[in-house]
Amino acid sequence: xxxxxxxxxxxxxxxxxxxxxxxxxxxxxxxxxxxxxxxxxxxxxxxxxxxxxxxxxxxxxxxxxxxxxxxxxxxxxxxxxxxxxxxxxxxxxxxxxxxxxxxxxxxxxxxxxxxxxxxxxxxxxxxxxxxxxxxxxxxxxxxxxxxxxxxxxxxxxxxxxxxxxxxxxxxxxxxxxxxxxxxxxxxxxxxxxxxxxxxxxxxxxxxxxxxxxxxxxxxxxxxxxxxxxxxxxxxxxxxxxxxxxxxxxxxxxxxxxxxxxxxxxxxxxxxxxxxxxxxxxxxxxxxxxxxxxxxxxxxxxxxxxxxxxxxxxxxxxxxxxxxxxxxxxxxxxxxxxxxxxxxxxxxxxxxxxxxxxxxxxxxxxxxxxxxxxxxxxxxxxxxxxxxxxxxxxxxxxxxxxxxxxxxxxxxxxxxxxxxxxxxxxxxxxxxxxxxxxxxxxxxxxxxxxxxxxx
Amino acid sequence: xxxxxxxxxxxxxxxxxxxxxxxxxxxxxxxxxxxxxxxxxxxxxxxxxxxxxxxxxxxxxxxxxxxxxxxxxxxxxxxxxxxxxxxxxxxxxxxxxxxxxxxxxxxxxxxxxxxxxxxxxxxxxxxxxxxxxxxxxxxxxxxxxxxxxxxxxxxxxxxxxxxxxxxxxxxxxxxxxxxxxxxxxxxxxxxxxxxxxxxxxxxxxxxxxxxxxxxxxxxxxxxxxxxxxxxxxxxxxxxxxxxxxxxxxxxxxxxxxxxxxxxxxxxxxxxxxxxxxxxxxxxxxxxxxxxxxxxxxxxxxxxxxxxxxxxxxxxxxxxxxxxxxxxxxxxxxxxxxxxxxxxxxxxxxxxxxxxxxxxxxxxxxxxxxxxxxxxxxxxxxxxxxxxxxxxxxxxxxxxxxxxxxxxxxxxxxxxxxxxxxxxxxxxxxxxxxxxxxxxxxxxxxxxxxxxxxx
Numbered sequence: 039x040x041x042x043x044x045x046x047x048x049x050x051x052x053x054x055x056x057x058x059x060x061x062x063x064x065x066x067x068x069x070x071x072x073x074x075x076x077x078x079x080x081x082x083x084x085x086x087x088x089x090x091x092x093x094x095x096x097x098x099x100x101x102x103x104x105x106x107x108x109x110x111x112x113x114x115x116x117x118x119x120x121x122x123x124x125x126x127x128x129x130x131x132x133x134x135x136x137x138x139x140x141x142x143x144x145x146x147x148x149x150x151x152x153x154x155x156x157x158x159x160x161x162x163x164x165x166x167x168x169x170x171x172x173x174x175x176x177x178x179x180x181x182x183x184x185x186x187x188x189x190x191x192x193x194x195x196x197x198x199x200x201x202x203x204x205x206x207x208x209x210x211x212x213x214x215x216x217x218x219x220x221x222x223x224x225x226x227x228x229x230x231x232x233x234x235x236x237x238x239x240x241x242x243x244x245x246x247x248x249x250x251x252x253x254x255x256x257x258x259x260x261x262x263x264x265x266x267x268x269x270x271x272x273x274x275x276x277x278x279x280x281x282x283x284x285x286x287x288x289x290x291x292x293x294x295x296x297x298x299x300x301x302x303x304x305x306x307x308x309x310x311x312x313x314x315x316x317x318x319x320x321x322x323x324x325x326x327x328x329x330x331x332x333x334x335x336x337x338x339x340x341x342x343x344x345x346x347x348x349x350x351x352x353x354x355x356x357x358x359x360x361x362x363x364x365x366x367x368x369x370x371x372x373x374x375x376x377x378x379x380x381x382x383x384x385x386x387x388x389x390x391x392x393x394x395x396x397x398x399x400x401x402x403x404x405x406x407x408x409x410x411x412x413x414x415x416x417x418x419x420x421x422x423x424x425x426x427x428x429x430x431x432x433x434x435x436x437x438x439x440x441x442x443x444x445x446x447x448x449x450x451x452x453x454x455x456x457x458x459x460x461x462x463x464x465x466x467x468x469x470x471x472x473x474x475x476x477x478x479x480x481x482x483x484x485x486x487x488x489x490x491x492x
Numbered sequence: 493x494x495x496x497x498x499x500x501x502x503x504x505x506x507x508x509x510x511x512x513x514x515x516x517x518x519x520x521x522x523x524x525x526x527x528x529x530x531x532x533x534x535x536x537x538x539x540x541x542x543x544x545x546x547x548x549x550x551x552x553x554x555x556x557x558x559x560x561x562x563x564x565x566x567x568x569x570x571x572x573x574x575x576x577x578x579x580x581x582x583x584x585x586x587x588x589x590x591x592x593x594x595x596x597x598x599x600x601x602x603x604x605x606x607x608x609x610x611x612x613x614x615x616x617x618x619x620x621x622x623x624x625x626x627x628x629x630x631x632x633x634x635x636x637x638x639x640x641x642x643x644x645x646x647x648x649x650x651x652x653x654x655x656x657x658x659x660x661x662x663x664x665x666x667x668x669x670x671x672x673x674x675x676x677x678x679x680x681x682x683x684x685x686x687x688x689x690x691x692x693x694x695x696x697x698x699x700x701x702x703x704x705x706x707x708x709x710x711x712x713x714x715x716x717x718x719x720x721x722x723x724x725x726x727x728x729x730x731x732x733x734x735x736x737x738x739x740x741x742x743x744x745x746x747x748x749x750x751x752x753x754x755x756x757x758x759x760x761x762x763x764x765x766x767x768x769x770x771x772x773x774x775x776x777x778x779x780x781x782x783x784x785x786x787x788x789x790x791x792x793x794x795x796x797x798x799x800x801x802x803x804x805x806x807x808x809x810x811x812x813x814x815x816x817x818x819x820x821x822x823x824x825x826x827x828x829x830x831x832x833x834x835x836x837x838x839x840x841x842x843x844x845x846x847x848x849x850x851x852x853x854x855x856x857x858x859x860x861x862x863x864x865x866x867x868x869x870x871x872x873x874x875x876x877x878x879x880x881x882x883x884x885x886x887x888x889x890x891x892x893x894x895x896x897x898x899x900x901x902x903x904x905x906x907x908x909x910x911x912x913x914x915x916x917x918x919x920x921x922x923x924x925x926x927x928x929x930x931x932x933x934x935x936x937x938x939x940x941x942x943x944x945x946x
Contacts, residue, residue: 057531
């Protein structure tokens with residue numbers, strides 16, 4: 039009967055220490071979202087496959103986890119498809135539901151489905167797991183959390199400015215030094231218009247996205263393979279290599295785009311965001327980065343990406359504006375803008391830099407040693423009074439050997455251990471041992487509370 | 493391209509109001525668990541099917557959601573099974589993983605898998621969704637949350653006593669008046685020993701479990717159908733109908749079990765729990781209820797169930813002691829005890845009795861009306877200062893018509909709307925409208941903060 043238990047590859051158990059640290063990240067993000075007026079929603083883990091399919095490209099469709107229909111899952115199966123092992127067709131015939139792949143498509147579905155109950159502009163945040171049947175590897179999981187905030191139904195750049203503030207505030211609260219990178223898809227568009235090669239937009243943005251990793255020569259080579267002439271590349275190259283302050287870059291681009299309305303619009307949008315940040319004290323770097331493109335093709339305006347300064351790791355937050363997210367569900371012309379925090383990478387950064395506060399994992403303040411029935415009843419009553427004041431304490435549940443009780447307190451790194459014998463009961467006192475320095479002192483309840491409440 | 497979007501039946505979207513209310517329940521439970529020294533863990537949504545199968549009975553196996561293997565899901569399929577439509581075999585050949593059905597089996601798997609890292613007794617809580625392919629109906633969903641706390645590795649009745657305190661504290665914090673019912677499986681066992689019909693234990697507990705619903709005559713009839721004589725029934729009947737205080741009942745049972753060691757052990761365990769509650773001020777009723785049996789056969793000691801007093805609804809919390817939860821995974825002889833709160837039913841009770849605090853859904857304190865670039869920059873700066881002090885405010889993102897902005901604030905029930913024109917900017921002031929009574933007053937920042945912080 040005994041099985042050696044394990045969990046599916048690419049998934050994780052989280053122990054109390056990891057949970058304390060993860061909740062520190064989630065709570066920090068959530069609390070900042072809240073003061074900026076974002077409100078939470080949640081959507082089901084399962085969506086209809088019809089909602090998910092075709093939204094993430096061909097590769098994405100393959101990475102969806104599909105849920106076998108309950109009961110007779112063969113009832114709608116086509117025998118020919120079965121004999122020919124038509125996997126794609128069969129999986130659609132046997133599965134109606136899939137696990138959500140991200141929070142963006144379910145959010146778009148939510149907005150369309152509940153459009154009549156929603157007050158627009160709608161500011162929502164959503165922190166939930168997503169699932170992808172990706173090949174598991176270091177830092178890549180099949181179940182992981184996304185932490186999204188979006189404003190939908192407003193095209194004001196104030197939303198972008200507030201999202202920058204949110205990113206700045208969250209990373210400052212987490213203690214991570216970052217560079218928040220900003221760009222605008224219209225600027226990228228304008229750029230390709232300068233060389234009259236709109237057809238190469240996707241290729242150029244992909245190339246630019248890889249600039250950091252493969253260098254300008256390799257990008258040129260790849261673009262050349264896609265059909266860009268050396269002459270065309272020379273025109274866009276200086277733009278990619280632009281430097282100076284954000285305002286300097288804006289001025290150069292504004293001049294370059296004098297006759298290119300879309301690019302100019304992008305520059306103006308970017309400038310609006312910077313103007314709205316006047317007087318806001320940024321604690322992170324903010325850089326208008328023309329090499330920033332981001333992979334997702336649904337972005338149409340401002341795009342964001344955040345890099346940690348002190349750890350070499352991919353982006354830890356990203357987002358942008360999209361003009362037609364809900365169109366695929368029949369609701370056209372609704373503009374939105376959003377960001378998403380990568381909780382797992384943020385965890386790795388904090389872990390790497392040793393930035394997790396002690397307090398997030400060591401929540402239990404004291405343990406009462408158990409010497410027997412009478413003593414433990416006294417301890418339990420004191421514990422109740424402390425718990426009522428919000429202090430987390432334990433009473434060791436049985437009068438085990440002292441050594442066992444002390445090694446429990448040690449293993450759990452409980453800072454104070456409390457001993458109550460007959461003398462303490464008679465005098466209404468508590469003998470308290472500070473586990474860090476070994477000091478022992480006797481206290482009444484009030485001074486015990488003072489010590490533990492500190 | 494447009495699809496009319498929907499979600500799978502039995503699943504739910506939660507809007508901001510519902511989320512605020514649900515989080516009020518989860519946070520209340522979590523905070524009490526925490527001060528009692530319970531620490532959080534999380535396990536993956538997916539478990540190996542081998543972990544889940546056979547743990548919930550034949551019916552449970554059918555209710556598991558199975559996840560189609562990625563890639564060629566037909567690779568391990570037996571052609572004969574396919575031709576014969578052997579659904580059970582095929583689903584095991586095409587699916588390795590399933591969605592968790594409860595938190596108890598994953599917890600047992602976790603304890604065995606991580607036994608070398610865990611300090612016992614292990615007090616963990618876990619609040620996560622579970623999935624069941626049950627027929628959806630009012631109050632029954634295919635995705636719902638469980639909120640479990642268990643102590644594993646200690647057989648002291650202090651754990652039971654603390655769990656009673658936790659239930660008492662949580663329902664008191666939620667504002668729900670309840671009766672916490674207590675019984676002990678050993679007492680039930682002892683009872684069947686009195687008539688020498690141990691073979692009927694399961695049938696009797698099932699019958700007792702239904703006593704409330706169908707009445708004593710119907711229970712007798714059903715037991716009679718299972719082979720219990722009228723004479724045997726007469727012996728156990730008075731026990732079921734026992735009344736008086738908890739201490740009175742204990743005395744009667746103690747005498748009845750004078751020569752029945754198991755029953756006596758159950759009575760003593762129950763008495764220990766009551767003794768440990770001496771001096772604890774219960775705010776809910778606590779009743780030793782001999783008709784309480786609970787359906788799950790893995791309970792071996794104390795059992796709990798909580799009923800709301802002011803709403804007719806099933807139990808809203810339950811649990812008990814189990815002596816061998818981890819045995820199925822190869823770790824024998826570990827005793828544990830736990831409780832689980834039914835968040836959905838608690839939601840219905842609170843909703844029914846109108847007990848949700850206003851504050852949990854109306855978190856946004858004020859909205860700044862947007863009159864244009866200059867004004868909104870001023871507002872944004874004031875908003876930042878308020879947000880830094882933890883007050884949730886919004887600046888309407890565009891200078892839309894006043895009517896539109898006001899109806900937004902109305903729809904979201906934002907209590908204060910702030911107007912800033914040229915005069916306010918010049919005087920460093922804010923005109924504040926109290927949306928409840930219509931009063932308008934002008935304030936400087938400090939008095940604005942005082943109003944909103946109240």
